[in-house]
Amino acid sequence: MGDGAGGECCGTQYSCDTATNTLSWINAILDFIAPFNSLINAHVVNFFTDRLWENLDKEWMDCLRTEPVQNLLLIPSGVVQDHWPASLKLFILKLRALALCQEQADVNTVLPGLHITSLNTVLAQGMNVKKKHEVEILSAVVSTVANNVRAHGVIDVGAGQVWLHLLLLTKFLHA
Incomplete structure (x- = not known):
């Protein structure tokens, strides 16, 4: 791979x-x-x-x-x-x-110990399965990187439906 x-x-x-x-x-x-x-x-x-x-x-x-x-x-x-x-x-x-490669990297190999939070049904409303998966993975990656660099905040530019923002907000509120 x-x-x-x-x-x-x-x-x-x-x-x-x-x-x-x-x-x-x-x-x-x-x-x-x-x-x-x-x-x-x-x-x-x-x-x-x-x-x-x-x-x-x-x-x-x-x-x-x-x-x-x-x-x-x-x-x-x-x-x-x-x-x-x-x-x-x-x-x-x-x-x-x-073209960029389309082989999927094993996220656990790239970022060991990554904690993926599953979206609850309220946040997942209106999302298809693919989008839900993307938001769950991306929020885990952003959260891990932000914690590792001790960031005090994250700016979600071009947020669209703000799903990533909402999931990150719930992660930080419960951290």
Whole structure:
């Protein structure tokens, strides 16, 4: 199993082992996405009102339009078809090489003794199972780090539904 930071586990040359390697990876991603900024920064409605699909490579569109759905679903895994244009194959393979690893790290190995608090039913209302799991794990990690550095507070920026904040608040109140 990989370290969850990229590199070997995804078969790429990138890693987060050092600040220099991380910066190199970030710059490679920025260079890769730069030509697509007009699409990335557009709202969905602009895709139609401004005819942004015309910015897409016509050869790619012609190829992918006729491709079976099963093949299209394999693109995020880096699977390309022999009959695709070379530029499309290169794009997909480069995209895959820049992707973060999706192997899950064993949280107990990374942070031994981590105390995970299960959300009560009141706090968990409106959360799906995945979100509940994420909030429980993240709150345990944040709580552990905050305690280890003797933080007097934690700021939850971009809190959305504030679920993490609420769980952390209950942890600190009961500590």
